[in-house]
Amino acid sequence: MKVLIDLQGAQASNAKRGIGRYSLALAESIFALELDWLEVHILLNFSLRETAADLRNHFHSKCPQDHIHGFFLPDKDSYSASFYAQASLIRNFVIDSVSPDVVLLTSFFEAPESGVVIDLQTNSKHLNAIVLYDLIPLLHQDIYLTNSKEKAWYLHKVKKIKEADLIMAISKYTESCTKRELLISADRLAFIGGGVDQKFFSRGYAGPSVARKNRKKNADTFMLQIKKNFLFCVSGIDPRKNLEFLIEGFSKLEESIRADLQLVITCKVDKSTTIILDKLLDKFSLSHSDVIFTGYVDELQLRQLYIDCYLFVFPSWEEGLGLPVLEAMSCGAPCIFSNVASLKEFEASELNTFDPLDISDLVKKISDVIEYPSKYLALVNLSSTIAKRYTWNAVAERAISSLKEKTLNRKVDFQKRDGEKNLSLAYLSPLPPDKSGIADYSFLLIKYLTKFYEITVILPRNSKEKSSFSDSNLHFLSEEKFKVRFDDFDRVLYHFGNSKFHINYLSLIQNYPGVAVLHDFSLDGVVSLLPEREKWLWVSHGISANYLKQNSTEKKIDVIFPQNLPIIDSSLGVILHSNHALNMMQKWYGDEGTFKCEVVPFLKEIPQKLEKKLALKKLNIGDEFIVAAFGYLGVSKMNLELIEAWSESQLAKKSILVFVGELVDSDLTKSLTTLINTLPEPNRVLITNWVDDQVYKAWFSVAEIAVQLRKNSRGETSAALLDCLANKLPTITNNHGDTLNLTSNEVYLLPENFSVKALGRALEHMFENEKFRAELAKNGLKHVSENNKPAVCSATYHSKIEKFYRNENLKPFRSIEKLKKKNLLPVTSVGQQGFVNALVKSNSDSVRRPSIFIDISELTQRDLRTGIQRVVRNILRNLVINFVTDRTFRIEPVFINPSMEKYEFAGEFISNFLELNERLENKQIEPKRGDIFLGLDLAPILIPKKKEILDELVLQGVNIQFVVYDIIPLVNPEFFPRGAHEQFKLWFRTVSNYQKLICISKSTEAEVRHWLKTFFPERLERLKIRNFKLGNSLLSDDLTHGYPRSAETILKIAKEKRLFIMVGTVEPRKGHQQVLDAFNLMWEKGEDPALLIIGKKGWNVDELVEQIESCKFFRKHLLWLKDCSDEFLLRLYAEATGLIAASYAEGYGLPVVESQNFGLSVFARDIPVFREINESFKNIHLFSASSAQRLQQSFIKWRNGLEISKSEKTRSIEPDCWENATKELQKIIFDNS
Template identity: 30%
Template sequence: MRIVIDLQGAQSIGSRNRGIGRYSLSLTKAIISNCANHEILVVLSGLFPDTIIPLRNELEGLLSQKNILVWDAPQNVSYIDKLNDVRRESAEYIRESFLATLNPDMVLVTSMFEGLVDDAVSSVGLIDRKIPTACILYDLIPLINSSTYLDNPDIKKWYEAKIAHLCKVDLLLSISESSRQEGIDYLGSTNEFTVNISTACEKHFRPLVINDEYELSLRARYSLKDTFIMYTGGIDHRKNIEGLIRAYSNLPQNIRDKHQLAIVCAIQENDRTRLGALAKNHGLDSHEIIFTGFVSEEDLVALYNLCRVFIFPSWHEGFGLPALEAMSCGKAVIGANTSSIPEVIGLEEALFDPKNDQAITDMLVKVLCDDDFRMMLASHGLVQAENFSWDKCAITAIKAIEHWHVQNITLEQSLFTEKGLKLAYISPLPPEKSGISDYSAELLPTLSKYYDIDVVVEQNYVSDQWIRQNCNIRSVEWFRENHSSFDRILYHFGNSFFHQHMFDLLMNIPGVVVLHDFYLSGILGNMEFNPTNNYIFSKALFKSHGYKAFKDKYGTKNIADTILQYPANLEVLQNSLGTIVHSENSKQLTKQWYGPSMSSNMTVIPLLRSSGIIIDRDLARQRLSIPKESFVICSFGFLGESKLNQRLLNAFICSKLSKEPDCYLIFVGENNNGQYGISLVEIIKKSGLKNRIKISGWVDKDTFRDYLASADIGVQLRTSSRGETSAAVLDCMNFNLPTIVNANGSMADLSRDTVWMLENEFTDRSLIEALETLWADEEKRKNLGDRGKDAIRTLHNPQECAFQYFKAIEQFYENPKSIIFNLIHQISNIKSIDEEILMLLVSNSLAKTFPAFPMQKQLFVDISEFIQQDIKSDLLHVVWNVLKELIENPPISYRIEPIYVMSNNFGFMYARQYTSNKILNIPNNFLLDQPIDFDKDDTLISFNTSLSDPYTSKHKYSIFEAKGVKISFALHDWLNMNNLATVSNVGNIAKESIDVKQLQNYIIEQLA
């Protein structure tokens, strides 16, 4: 299971320094230590930045820092009171949505009753997504004693809201049997899923020998005599301090003369005055009762060890931890016989009625005067304390979560649900000259089994009869206005002008993307020539591939080189809820360009092909004017250099087939309109075979199928694959054609039993051999064609592919990105969210909590000193050269990002203007300095020029450290390695001693 622990109980101002804070952290540590095979994530609120690094340090060695996650929400806008309820509500939505994106099997909330005096956020069940939730139940004292604790209407409103959330949790983990019963009685919780996990105290609460010097110091500090009766646990009505003072005052004078009463806890001045007056009214001198005020943990343990007896007279406790702490220190403990205290003390003889002053007095007399009784209590306490440990608490909690999970996990529901979801299908459609339009015409009829489909097109006419009869045909403009009426949205992206309207649509209206072509640089490059598109390719290039690609674009004479080299598709991947591709090759390209984890939101669905298409071969040949008894080799698709048409043409001319008058080679597709196409025509002319070698030009679907039915062999070659899947290969196989391919791109994924597979870098001789062998061997042609046809029936069946589409779309609409888009919609509907200051805060929190996904890892290089001081030195040139080296040869999976801190220390900015203009000397008309986005997988490198004290400014990196970003001081560390750290003249070091390439290699090593 994945158990996510919300550790705000150890962060909030209201709880961090109290028992709840200690309990939250201790239980978390113990769960981590006893989690067996379960995955533990700890989530922290970014609203308490001063607690994040200390808590990370507390968990160091127990839990990977990558498993400690930070979410952010708007802070309290105290100067705009009317907005605070809105701020809190948006923060609750953000927190729950963040937890949902982690896909937890259980979220453990360590404290629900938070946020009254600070920005802590706790809620259950606000968003649509079900988040299994367990919560620690400390007590329900204010609910049970509402007249005492909830007389303030604001506090009552806050508390009742928390109770409402608590009633919605799936599993209550109480800290005592008493609080467990409260949950059952007052919250209606079930016996089965209200579990007492108990509590424990820290190991430093133990018997100690206090040295004389420390003891004298303590006694002097707190005005304590030789012996004292001790109470600790806070000043509160239920704590019964008044009853304790009255009972103490009833002790015989000779006992009081020997035993002070020490109230050891923080105390407000008004309570000190009030209780002091009560003591005086009951005849107590000022030295007889001591109010210590707050004491440190070290002093508390010592005071437990020094007291003669510990008393705990509280009327109502969730557990009563001070009693356990005192017993663990080997002290005699007496306490009230109410709520949870009897189960802590575990001895009836040590209990009294807290509402009977005389009963308390009698118990004090007995324990102070009867040495045997007191020693028995002390011995019992040490044994009883052994029954409580954090390991036991954690193991009980984990077993309770496991039990809930087993009882409540639902079997995966069949995805065959009643039709009713409305799908917007955005794609070119026939008669557009696009393979994707024909593909969509095949997919739509089978996909309509699962969705009520409207097609959205940027074309004047749709020719496909089934689509016209069964789907509403919508314009892009109509869709922009009415997109909210759809349950699901599916985009089909390709690398041609038919898809140019989709980029803006996807950015504003998220949906699932079918990425037919991995490279989108071709269409984006063409779009950039339109001035209204405002550097669309350059922006996509930089966003996808960083400064290296940006530099390559401006360093080449032919932009086509850059278009061919870079996919430029990251923004489409990030804006999609999920991506469907047609081959494993596309997933491999995603990993290659963006890192190993970047394909996690990508699903492979084979390109569907309808079987059962029967076309009479003789009639097809008759329609195409192909001689009935001829032998025909066809290659299908647009002609171009990447299709290796010239290689096939030359191989045919050089083969035996060219000498046979009944052998034909036909290129079925539109010729290249450039020099490549011209050269193909020239070669055909010079060959003397122009009557048997033909380029058909573009053909409609029916003619295309006639060629498939007429062919004897299909040849589909490729080089420099850019992630596309060859529909033509599948068409050949579907028509029983023995098909020759080379192992390039997605074609390499085909089984070698189903096609004649050449090597990727094949020789002309191997292609000629394939043509001549299949021409000469009819049985081999038949067997290969049959195996190809069977593969299409098995893997590319339209019904199976449509079902896979349905599964993928539904899963993507359940994934974290869908949660985030829903969150944005929910927040936008909150009343008053349009207030500018609050919207700014919310937007900032969303950016921090939900970084774009998939996201490349970033290597930040802090160049603040150079930007702010405009340093012109040898060191500056070193930094520039290192940056240039990193940009030219970035570490695998990393994106290089120089950054700087703003002069008001408000935050860090991307140094895009400085980097492009000053370091790379590239004109930059569109890259602006913006606040940085960062996540735990990123790394920060600082070039600090203060060699004597390189970490003096480390505090400015606390926001990175809190998020888990690795921080290195590259220059200082590298110089230290080379025994140069003591040299004070940085310029001379830079000029004489630093090997730039070696320093760059050192930085890369730090990322490993």
């Protein structure tokens, strides 16, 4: 049994009060049952983002994340009927997509302005159950329903509740009220009761002496002025809560008793309630030190107040349950409460109850507890006894037991009743005289489908009624009129193939959905006729497919990547003709794709064959042995191979080879013509091109052998092959595509990848063995007769179409039509877009593979050629390449800018980046559960501003991960401009709030863990932190080119073996100042090492820049390239004497590892990340220097060592390629451990 718990009760206005706490506890307890036959899911209102995120996190370890569902509401101007109708449609869409057996509503009476949307779906496949807390407004209308609008709303909800399949009351009192007031039968009512979290509310009563000790703690913790023993009450301004009665009773206690008491009341406190409460205190001459109003308290504070109170008092005169009483009892607090309604069920007695309308009774009960210790202790013991009986486990068991019984007794019948009129069906397909095999197929299918439907054939633009159907009872309608009258049809059926006749259907089905029959699984042929064909490839498979098409030598790349996702997604269901096509669906779109499919065998009639003599006459040929191949000619039909095999066999002189079908491929035409002309007798090979039906049938009467070959299957079922079998024609075929379900007893079955010689041998064997041919022909006919009967296949069509239309996922489509007719849909374009966005966000029903959204926002705006952006470019390129062959995920580079409200696919950027011939457009992404968001680019300002969007992605089931290059602004803020520390802190607080951080070095990971342990230790419990190693190879695709004007001078110095380079932006942490000071010391002594600084000017270095440019050695021994191409940088790596890496802090140090491709010696500061890099390379010397003098000494010692060892530079190790680095990153991305 699959139960979907609508947990909006824990999100609405009462989320923190009784209903919210009850809803949450009930859901937790149902999950905790862990019954084999019970599958539990949760439904949340994602538009209430804060509570939705809290609840998702709350249930993180309690249930699978794919069992948490949610919906978004359209933008609203007001809570109008139209808004509520639209919102209900979206909510119901999500419910239907889960396909539950039961929807359990944890709260039904939630006002529209609360932001929740709760409704009952009548006539649905699932059972509707409601948790009912009370009917208090109905019982006391004079108090609660004085406003006519509110009364109408409440009474409407009461009317709706009667439609529920099961009402689950939280008390016997609520159950009896429901039965009496709503006239609900006993079989639709169940008592489930209430419970208390006895693990949480379980510290036991502390007693008066301990309570006194806790007063100061509570006063400090809650900022309360509790200085005495106190009476405690959880209440509200609601009249039934009887708050005035309690305050009056407290004021009337004897002075000797009240002198040592305070009254503490937890209730909502705002401006309006404060006025009311202050008047009450004035009325009874009490002060704020006598009566303390706490306002809202969290559960920890509430528990402590229960534990610390001297006595818990609950004066309500009407309750559905009285949860605070149970919680207080569970904490061991002595309790007294009203002897009315549901409260009487708590083992009410003279000892623990009072009359809520009798002040003297309340005063006496409080006084007795304080004055008589025996009564006090008796209440303490009674609390413990009663609380133990109210467990949430028992509530959950009663609830699930009731639901199970109800579902077992409920049957839904969707069968058509006798006498009911056939449903109307719009039929879209090519039909005769169109030159299409599907046209002939549809002609036959329609004849049989009329038994089940009243069929209207939808004609293409400017077409007239088909003469083929002139005598039938069919209706005809143009495409334009179909669009207008679409809502009038009960069912719509589209047929898709790869000819031009289907091109209009590609857009029609996306706007006028129906069931799609895919005669070819891949629709590359018809899609190639569209101007936006590249978009179809991207939509179906992601940018990797477009990249492969651009860079592959394989001409049939479109076949390799079937272009059909828009059709599959737009359809209400997909009909395929074979398990082979179904396997292709599984291969490309997984379980989600196959779930949307049904297989209906290709129907085929057994024809009445024409007498051979008549056929020969009709064809005007002599009586010769004929080998025939039927169907259009194409490379995939292996026509060239057949001619070659036939020509090399003995049949070349004893038979005629005929191709009965159309030839339109110009390249193939040339190849066939050339090959045929080389034959000794070219006239023995005949290509008929397109023939009419009578001529087509005549060839079956004269042929002795058929040869139907195939490669590169699009997932089609060969109608021509079935024609051969139906015509009792012995056939040779190869084991490819849909022929996999044929046996060697039914056809001569060659291997999938056969040789020409093997095909020749097969032809000769068939030619020489007439008996063998007859046996194959007989078995082939039997196969078609048993598997492809039109009457059976058409009945299967009907059952599958009806199954698709019964599918609950269709409800939005039909419901939208109903809203449209009632004028409840948005009328403005903005409103319509908001509605559609909410619908799509709530449940993306695309069967596409999950996406990896790679955030490259900074790169799309500006490429500053920094180290980080070099990483981004290389990782991005390799992710695109790596996922060419990996079908588990698709790659979607995305971006956002400050003015955008949603992430978009970076179509324009990636088209340029990959140099695609066909340009793709930017398009708003449509995330779905299972997607991954990878923050590859560093955007410290942008990401915090878009936190709400990222939070929304999480709610949609997207796993969010960020690459962390370093956290130096957090650890060393002194190196950055004012404000950078706080901004970066904001970024890090944002990114560390999601699922995973991926660091570019072990050192950075260690710093991240240490920082989080210090400031956000709780995040380490759920946040995954990993590291991977960057590549250091330098790819030609990523290089900039050009030499600077000073190149000749620089290279001359390099030849003199005295050039040392520093690579990186000139900023404080890079250590340029100390290096410059050290080199100045050497230069003043007459030393001549040259220092070349390569990098742009950064921040907080004005004084340093002035020193550089005013240095007397500038442009002699001191050089600065502010703009250096990659090409020249590589030249310098190869020819410089050494690289100086003097950074005080780094995330990795890309120049250090890149230089090792050239074996360049490195003089690097001894910091953690350089120690880490040093483990992999042998050309790195680490130094420690607190002053320029110390650095100078270390440098001279290192340089002298270089001069002693004058051997040629050698690479430390083979380059770490970006391909391997990306694969390591991929493993981390997908690692859920």
